[in-house]
Amino acid sequence: MSTNKSFKLAVVGGDGIGPEVTAEALKVLDAVSANYGVTFERTEYDLGAKRWHETGETLPDAELEEIRGHDAILLGAVGDPTVPSGVLERGLLLKLRFALDHYVNLRPSKVYPSVGSPLANPGEVDFVVVREGTEGPYTGNGGALRVGTPAEIATEVSVNTAYGVERVVRDAFARAQARPRKKLTLVHKNNVLVYAGHLWKRTVDAVATEFPDITVDYLHVDAATIFLVTDPARFDVIVTDNLFGDIITDLAAAISGGIGLAASGNINPDKTAPSMFEPVHGSAPDIAGQQKADPTAAILSTALLCDHLGLTEAAAAIEAAVTADIEERTGAARTTSEIGDAIAKRAAG
Amino acid sequence: MSTNKSFKLAVVGGDGIGPEVTAEALKVLDAVSANYGVTFERTEYDLGAKRWHETGETLPDAELEEIRGHDAILLGAVGDPTVPSGVLERGLLLKLRFALDHYVNLRPSKVYPSVGSPLANPGEVDFVVVREGTEGPYTGNGGALRVGTPAEIATEVSVNTAYGVERVVRDAFARAQARPRKKLTLVHKNNVLVYAGHLWKRTVDAVATEFPDITVDYLHVDAATIFLVTDPARFDVIVTDNLFGDIITDLAAAISGGIGLAASGNINPDKTAPSMFEPVHGSAPDIAGQQKADPTAAILSTALLCDHLGLTEAAAAIEAAVTADIEERTGAARTTSEIGDAIAKRAAG
Ligand SMILES: CC(C)[C@H](C(=O)O)[C@@H](O)C(=O)O
Ligand SMILES: CC(C)[C@H](C(=O)O)[C@@H](O)C(=O)O
Numbered sequence: 001m002s003t004n005k006s007f008k009l010a011v012v013g014g015d016g017i018g019p020e021v022t023a024e025a026l027k028v029l030d031a032v033s034a035n036y037g038v039t040f041e042r043t044e045y046d047l048g049a050k051r052w053h054e055t056g057e058t059l060p061d062a063e064l065e066e067i068r069g070h071d072a073i074l075l076g077a078v079g080d081p082t083v084p085s086g087v088l089e090r091g092l093l094l095k096l097r098f099a100l101d102h103y104v105n106l107r108p109s110k111v112y113p114s115v116g117s118p119l120a121n122p123g124e125v126d127f128v129v130v131r132e133g134t135e136g137p138y139t140g141n142g143g144a145l146r147v148g149t150p151a152e153i154a155t156e157v158s159v160n161t162a163y164g165v166e167r168v169v170r171d172a173f174a175r176a177q178a179r180p181r182k183k184l185t186l187v188h189k190n191n192v193l194v195y196a197g198h199l200w201k202r203t204v205d206a207v208a209t210e211f212p213d214i215t216v217d218y219l220h221v222d223a224a225t226i227f228l229v230t231d232p233a234r235f236d237v238i239v240t241d242n243l244f245g246d247i248i249t250d251l252a253a254a255i256s257g258g259i260g261l262a263a264s265g266n267i268n269p270d271k272t273a274p275s276m277f278e279p280v281h282g283s284a285p286d287i288a289g290q291q292k293a294d295p296t297a298a299i300l301s302t303a304l305l306c307d308h309l310g311l312t313e314a315a316a317a318i319e320a321a322v323t324a325d326i327e328e329r330t331g332a333a334r335t336t337s338e339i340g341d342a343i344a345k346r347a348a349g
Numbered sequence: 350m351s352t353n354k355s356f357k358l359a360v361v362g363g364d365g366i367g368p369e370v371t372a373e374a375l376k377v378l379d380a381v382s383a384n385y386g387v388t389f390e391r392t393e394y395d396l397g398a399k400r401w402h403e404t405g406e407t408l409p410d411a412e413l414e415e416i417r418g419h420d421a422i423l424l425g426a427v428g429d430p431t432v433p434s435g436v437l438e439r440g441l442l443l444k445l446r447f448a449l450d451h452y453v454n455l456r457p458s459k460v461y462p463s464v465g466s467p468l469a470n471p472g473e474v475d476f477v478v479v480r481e482g483t484e485g486p487y488t489g490n491g492g493a494l495r496v497g498t499p500a501e502i503a504t505e506v507s508v509n510t511a512y513g514v515e516r517v518v519r520d521a522f523a524r525a526q527a528r529p530r531k532k533l534t535l536v537h538k539n540n541v542l543v544y545a546g547h548l549w550k551r552t553v554d555a556v557a558t559e560f561p562d563i564t565v566d567y568l569h570v571d572a573a574t575i576f577l578v579t580d581p582a583r584f585d586v587i588v589t590d591n592l593f594g595d596i597i598t599d600l601a602a603a604i605s606g607g608i609g610l611a612a613s614g615n616i617n618p619d620k621t622a623p624s625m626f627e628p629v630h631g632s633a634p635d636i637a638g639q640q641k642a643d644p645t646a647a648i649l650s651t652a653l654l655c656d657h658l659g660l661t662e663a664a665a666a667i668e669a670a671v672t673a674d675i676e677e678r679t680g681a682a683r684t685t686s687e688i689g690d691a692i693a694k695r696a697a698g
Contacts, residue, residue: 117469142506153509155507157507195504198435226603254575
């Protein structure tokens with residue numbers, strides 16, 4: 001298929017290992033897109049710790065508006081120990097997710113037989129977490145009084161709306177519908193967080209009536225962590241809120257080959273703004289700049305990116321290249337760019 | 350040591366498998382206490398799903414005041430599918446924890462070599478989670494507007510005070526001090542929940558100056574779940590908030606021999622009210638009344654109970670009996686009361 005189509009891609013390498021793994025992801029994207037007559041016109045945005053130290057800026061509105069003009073965003077990682085915790089996360093990463101209405105934070109988990117899992121018997125793991133991306137305890141709602149005194153009080157408010165919950169639940173049902181097992185698990189904590197929990201539960205029950213062929217179940221988040229280590233193969237599609245999704249997707253990554261393989265898409269399904277693709281891992285400042293990071297998660301994120309843009313063959317080619325590379329891993333150390341080169345070569349075909 | 354001391358024990362068997370496992374825990378407690386000249390004067394409280402169905406009551410204030418007059422509480426499990434989610438949890442279990450100021454929710458995790466872990470290589474796991482028990486998102490703060498309409502909004506408020514955080518952090522440092530490795534890990538999410546997270550972080554940093562021999566580190570809750578499956582042996586004492594503690598202690602239980610072995614104490618260290626001891630597991634209504642439940646977690650909870658009451662030898666005897674029983678487990682099925690009998694016999698010595 002040759003489409004001669006060009007996409008505008010905003011690239012935010014970010015902090016720590018972010019720029020390194022992003023470089024490899026772009027290498028693979030270029031290698032593949034050539035085969036499908038697709039080009040990616042890239043604009044790099046210099047955002048993150050260095051920029052903040054130099055200018056005090058995290059993501060100026062003008063740049064956010066520029067980024068909005070793109071077809072998609074590729075992001076490396078955000079966060080650095082030299083910057084107060086929260087400044088870059090809230091001011092850059094979450095600002096993008098919220099401003100661009102990335103309400104579906106998509107995080108697939110798969111156990112590759114050749115990659116060790118810390119679990120003795122992981123079974124056939126192949127599920128996807130649909131994490132809500134624009135509400136919950138991530139809204140920045142809350143505050144603190146009398147900071148630094150013995151009378152300090154600090155609150156964090158989880159905000160959940162029918163509007164916000166329903167749209168992500170619908171998206172999760174549609175994804176379950178498209179998968180062979182057709183199973184959806186809501187993860188929440190509705191025996192304690194009764195206001196938000198009941199809204200989530202009622203919404204899932206209501207939308208379920210429109211998807212009679214989907215098997216629906218519910219797990220408290222604490223119980224979900226147990227099943228993620230004792231029987232992860234039971235999961236197909238999980239839908240959950242922003243914070244629970246954050247927690248269980250790191251756990252999901254850990255049990256299925258490690259955080260070096262976990263890709264994610266911050267998706268705006270209505271396409272009113274560009275979606276953003278990033279590895280689940282963080283900036284890992286301890287190994288930054290040393291060519292030690294595994295770029296596989298960033299590379300797999302470009303497969304999600306291609307999929308989102310309708311380039312399903314390109315997405316499949318990237319995934320196949322990664323799977324082939326993973327299957328031949330011997331445990332011998334390779335540099336970040338050696339891994340990128342190997343996957344790019346396979347992906348180019 | 351013979352003290353001829355008598356303790357007043359309030360017993361809440363509760364729902365599902367709660368009464369069954371509690372019966373075995375009491376059996377063991379009686380067997381051991383006889384050896385140390387200690388007696389437990391028991392009052393049973395009929396609370397839980399049945400009571401709620403019959404009377405609409407969860408925990409009337411008069412009964413709460415009666416319970417307050419005891420030296421300790423032994424609880425089985427709370428929660429039933431026939432009762433709307435949250436009613437018993439909030440109205441009974443959390444009411445007890447909050448009213449009796451159980452600000453230290455203590456949850457030890459240990460891998461017994463003979464009990465399988467779902468992890469291929471768990472290593473030497475022996476840590477304790479100090480979960481805050483009276484604040485965080487568990488306060489019932491929050492609400493909902495326009496319920497059941499497309500304009501519904503539901504909030505949950507996490508409440509954190511310097512008063513509440515400092516006292517639990519101090520308790521955790523003292524526990525770390527008493528352990529050989531002298532290590533404390535704060536688990537939070539201070540890159541997103543900046544108000545609460547910074548209060549927790551500042552408090553740990555401040556109290557740390559009084560405990561110069563304790564090694565302190567910090568992990569985001571998502572990263573903590575990764576380490577709990579890839580390197581759980583790294584942990585010694587973990588201190589965390591109510592919700593994160595709920596989540597990671599179920600995971601901790603799962604990786605260290607299963608939820609059938611996980612004990613907990615809801616502790617009021619100031620002894621202004623009785624502390625409460627309970628297994629971490631839930632009411633498991635699917636296997637209730639069938640003598641299928643493992644009472645070990647409930648039994649180990651009585652060891653924590655004895656420890657709290659200063660009966661350290663009795664506590665050690667219960668732990669030793671459990672360890673010996675676990676080491677000889679062959680995988681052959683035993684009923685709940687067979688396990689209780691076996692451990693009681695060993696504990697009696
Ligand atoms: C860096 C942080 C703000 C972020 C999150 O909590 O969402 C990360 O953990 C993730 O999962 O993408
Ligand atoms: C039953 C529930 C309210 C409780 C909690 O969330 O604290 C339980 O999960 C626990 O960990 O003791």
